Amino acid sequence: xxxxxxxxxxxxxxxxxxxxxxxxxxxPITPQSEVPEYxxxxxxxxxxxxxxxxSELAAINMVxxxxxxxxxxxxxxxxxxxxxxxxxxxxxTNADLPAxxxxxxxxxxxLGTIQPGQADYHMCVKGGxxxxxxxxxxxxASVQEAVDMVMDAFDLADFYRTPVIILSDGLIGxxxxxxxxxxxxxxxxxxxxxxxxxxxxxxxxxMIVNLNMDAEDCENHxxxxxxxxxxxxxxxxxxxxxxxxxxxxxFVSYGTSARIVKSSVDTLRAAGYKVGLIRPKTLYxxxxxxxxxxNIKKYLDVEMSMGQMADDVKxxxxxVNKVAFYGRTGGxxxxxxxxxxxxxxxxxxxx
Amino acid sequence: xxxxxxxxxxxxxxxxxxxxxxxxxxxxxxxxxxPKVTLGDLDIVNVYFRSREKKxxxxxxxxxVISSNLEGDSVDIPAVxxxxxxxxxxSTKYLVDLGGNDVGTMVLGRIKPLLxxxxxxxxMVVNVxxxxxxxxxxxxxxxxSIEDASxxxxxxxxxxxxxxxxxxxxxxxxxxxxxxxxxxxxGVPIKYTTYVEEVVKDTEKLPDDLGGELFPxxxxxxxxxx
Numbered sequence: 001x002x003x004x005x006x007x008x009x010x011x012x013x014x015x016x017x018x019x020x021x022x023x024x025x026x027x028p029i030t031p032q033s034e035v036p037e038y039x040x041x042x043x044x045x046x047x048x049x050x051x052x053x054x055s056e057l058a059a060i061n062m063v064x065x066x067x068x069x070x071x072x073x074x075x076x077x078x079x080x081x082x083x084x085x086x087x088x089x090x091x092x093t094n095a096d097l098p099a100x101x102x103x104x105x106x107x108x109x110x111l112g113t114i115q116p117g118q119a120d121y122h123m124c125v126k127g128g129x130x131x132x133x134x135x136x137x138x139x140x141a142s143v144q145e146a147v148d149m150v151m152d153a154f155d156l157a158d159f160y161r162t163p164v165i166i167l168s169d170g171l172i173g174x175x176x177x178x179x180x181x182x183x184x185x186x187x188x189x190x191x192x193x194x195x196x197x198x199x200x201x202x203x204x205x206x207m208i209v210n211l212n213m214d215a216e217d218c219e220n221h222x223x224x225x226x227x228x229x230x231x232x233x234x235x236x237x238x239x240x241x242x243x244x245x246x247x248x249x250x251f252v253s254y255g256t257s258a259r260i261v262k263s264s265v266d267t268l269r270a271a272g273y274k275v276g277l278i279r280p281k282t283l284y285x286x287x288x289x290x291x292x293x294x295n296i297k298k299y300l301d302v303e304m305s306m307g308q309m310a311d312d313v314k315x316x317x318x319x320v321n322k323v324a325f326y327g328r329t330g331g332x333x334x335x336x337x338x339x340x341x342x343x344x345x346x347x348x349x350x351x
Numbered sequence: 352x353x354x355x356x357x358x359x360x361x362x363x364x365x366x367x368x369x370x371x372x373x374x375x376x377x378x379x380x381x382x383x384x385x386p387k388v389t390l391g392d393l394d395i396v397n398v399y400f401r402s403r404e405k406k407x408x409x410x411x412x413x414x415x416v417i418s419s420n421l422e423g424d425s426v427d428i429p430a431v432x433x434x435x436x437x438x439x440x441x442s443t444k445y446l447v448d449l450g451g452n453d454v455g456t457m458v459l460g461r462i463k464p465l466l467x468x469x470x471x472x473x474x475m476v477v478n479v480x481x482x483x484x485x486x487x488x489x490x491x492x493x494x495x496s497i498e499d500a501s502x503x504x505x506x507x508x509x510x511x512x513x514x515x516x517x518x519x520x521x522x523x524x525x526x527x528x529x530x531x532x533x534x535x536x537x538g539v540p541i542k543y544t545t546y547v548e549e550v551v552k553d554t555e556k557l558p559d560d561l562g563g564e565l566f567p568x569x570x571x572x573x574x575x576x577x
Binding site: 003004005006007010030031114170171174175176177178259260262263336 | 366367397398399400478480481482485513514515517575576577
């Protein structure tokens with residue numbers, strides 16, 4: 001398929017359709033409103049269903065229902081809207097159901113701003129609902145990668161029977177970039193017939209439950225969930241390395257911030273600094289395998305938040321003293337220049 | 352070139368066709384020869400990548416920028432200010448940068464009764480790499496919805512066919528071919544064909560009979576890392 005020019009928000013909508021998603025339930029919020037706008041136009045053309053729900057709470061529970069019926073289903077929102085969806089996400093996770101959730105983050109907390117931000121790391125990666133759970137969280141740094149990750153997300157969700165969150169931000173949602181759409185399933189996906197609520201007919205009775213009547217049952221369910229997470233942590237870590245071969249210092253950054261940091265790495269390399277970038281593409285599972293390096297003197301964590309990912313970097317490298325942090329928040333976009341200054345301040349004259 | 356264009360130039364087009372980048376470049380170009388230039392950012396559709404973000408840079412070039420009297424990038428309401436006076440003030444060139452699609456033209460209702468056709472151009476920016484305007488039919492459908500909503504007739508096309516940093520002469524040539532067909536069917540001429548100087552390195556491959564004048568662009572809205 002030839003490349004076309006699309007805005008991130010439109011492109012993730014098209015990616016979902018290409019991946020076979022036929023159900024979207026959502027509610028508009030800047031800066032992701034083009035996702036529902038696009039899908040309201042395009043889903044009916046392919047026989048799909050678009051519903052603008054009366055609220056985010058209604059939307060996420062419609063997702064729960066469609067997922068229980070075995071459908072590929074999507075919802076999207078931006079930070080405060082995603083906060084509203086947390087309860088439903090927890091329920092869907094607990095019920096072992098697949099769903100894809102897109103978060104085009106903006107400045108927070110609360111209503112915050114409508115400019116891009118990355119301060120929902122804790123909410124999405126650590127789990128903003130109650131209980132012992134994780135969702136797979138993917139963090140794209142370009143419109144093309146957002147497209148590819150949305151397609152992968154549907155496969156991962158179906159494979160592990162868990163919600164997958166695309167954690168992006170308003171900038172990628174609003175930015176135009178050339179994209180192409182080439183979906184092919186990357187995993188051998190089991191049929192949903194064994195559990196989906198499609199009408200009993202002459203088959204077996206299926207049930208999707210959320211309430212456990214017995215604490216022991218609930219603990220056993222948690223242990224089963226944990227096994228799933230162990231498998232995800234073993235198999236699904238993904239990251240990009242940039243200029244890391246001879247690096248003595250490593251920036252750690254994801255999404256939009258990583259794009260900015262990449263250009264700062266180029267500037268610092270040109271000035272003789274042996275510095276690179278580790279860009280987590282999966283935030284859960286966090287790519288701890290990327291941090292098994294003896295030769296790195298410092299990790300420079302850069303985010304558009306007050307340092308929410310920095311704790312995971314400290315755990316991954318197993319040394320709190322090795323991690324320095326710089327960030328902007330509230331909707332301010334980092335500049336490559338300030339990242340260069342931060343880099344120099346940490347590295348000193350160490351070239 | 353731009354100095355010979357009509358005094359009031361309204362830039363319209365499909366959502367994401369590149370109106371704002373063109374408008375900012377056009378205003379910069381115009382300011383080199385015209386003593387008084389006003390840029391009206393009347394985008395009430397989107398809150399990201401609006402020309403008002405470049406207000407300081409534009410004002411350094413002597414361009415007066417009108418947007419909203421509610422300052423701040425986060426103002427998510429369709430408010431515009433003082434958009435009429437440059438229509439009346441014959442001493443200024445007035446460039447209007449609209450929001451996308453038919454809804455973007457809604458704001459024109461305010462100035463339409465004042466517009467004099469003899470001194471007004473209504474230019475539609477087209478990028479055939481955008482899915483909805485990838486064919487002559489798509490372009491004409493979009494043009495009709497813009498014309499129906501605004502009550503104005505499009506007076507010229509701008510071929511802004513690009514794939515951002517991946518644009519080649521081939522893209523521009525393909526855009527030219529498709530837009531020429533839309534032009535033939537509608538009778539609307541192609542006024543300019545754009546290319547970003549730092550991106551399109553093979554301009555020698557562009558055909559001699561490209562529609563309209565070649566209009567070199569710089570990236571004002573797009574940062575280096577984008």
